[in-house]
Amino acid sequence: MSPLTWHSLLITWNMPVAAGVLLGVAALAYAGGVAKATRWPVSRTIWFFAGLTVTTVATGGAVEVYSDVLFSMHMAQHLLLIMVAPAFLVFGRPAELLRVTARGGLRRALSGVANSRWAVLGTHPLTAFALYTAVVVGTHLTPFQQSALIHPWLHGLEEFAYLASGYLLLAAVLPHEPLRRPWPPLLRLLLLLPGMAVDTVVGISLMMTPAEPFPAYAAIPRTWGPAPLQDLHWGGAIMWVGGDALMAAVAIVVITDWVRTQATDLGPWLNAARRSAIGRGLDENADLDGEEALRAYNEMLAALARDNRR
Structure with missing residues (x-):
């Protein structure tokens, strides 16, 4: 594996076929919906394709390639997929676009799914937080990461879990998608606090780990970059500081929307x-x-x- 440089960070690509197909289908489906919708805001389209772009970089660019070599790069990929890309996708409102463009049997089917017990439970903010916690803790404080490094298909499922759990959590916190009736702003802010705690606990736990818990990283021969244990600690710091910073940015968005709503009540x-x-x-x-x-x-x-x- 060649050393990680700014040049290799820009030119290295290895997009998995499954990820490329899913991203292409998502782009075509959204573009088709925009063509059918009446007066769909351009800003939402920009947000959605920005989310797809971030997902593409995280799953097919150098971030993906070097995440199998450096744990710190894996953690950067983790934050891109579980926080940055989902936030952009939520601002793009794909569920809202599907709702306004669905016709006939598709509209009835979507209505039935949205009102089902499983959909109501799955989109509940507490369920979204529980899923987020399980994904973050389960992929970093268990042997799962070692298995994902050995089995590429498991690594692909891990990336999908990051994107899905992040989307459900942010859809509950940022009331842009019509998945369910949103909580009041104060409760949504309170939901972010334990989310920050999860990132903090996992990050600090990794920073305090005295030995490399994922032997697959140590088994990769390289003469550049940090030592495996130092790389692990760097990844923990990225998780702690970067995760909390992104959560704080989401909190600022919630507060801004709250203040704007209060202003309209004047x-x-x-x-x-x-x-x-x-x-x-x-x-x-x-x-x-x-x-x-x-x-x-x-x-x-x-x-x-x-x-x-x-």
Whole structure:
């Protein structure tokens, strides 16, 4: 195996056939849905194909090739597949696109599946978190990773598990997909906290491991890069710091949406200010946008305070 350099990071490719076929089908299906949909936002299409691009790089580029040689590169691949790509895919809203473009029997079938007991249970936020935890812990703190290094088909299933578990968790946290009625923003933020704890515990556990737990990495002859144990500790640090940083970025998105939603709820207040202004003799059609609306609202509060004192 040639040393990992910026040049090899850019030119090395080895896309598995199964992954290439699935990514191609997903791209064609989404493009067909966009062609059928009415006024589908371009931004959603950009987000979805950005997610497919990240998935392609993670499963067919140098990240994939060197993940069999360096555990730290495997951890970079892990974060791309379980956090970055799923977030982009959720912003692309493929489930919403399928819902608005499905017709006839397909629409009825999708409705039946969406209302089934298994679908309701599988898309529940707690189920998504449990699946995320099981995937992260099960692939790093057990002998599973050793088996995935030996059997390529198992490594492919591992990558799919990362993408699927990340998508379900982020679809529950970011209420963009119509998988189920979203939790309130505060509960969705609280769901991210144990998710960060999972990344922290797994990352620190790997950093504190005194011996290489995956002999397949140590068995690969190479004269470059970190020693196997040091590489393991680097991977744990990437898991801890990188995973928590990505979770924090998702939390910022949730908070931003929450603040934006609260801002739209100011309508009743501004209407009350408008009625107060009208009561002072202003025209009902007067423009109270911006500073004038805020001034009218403050005057209304002051009038209410004077009434209370009287």
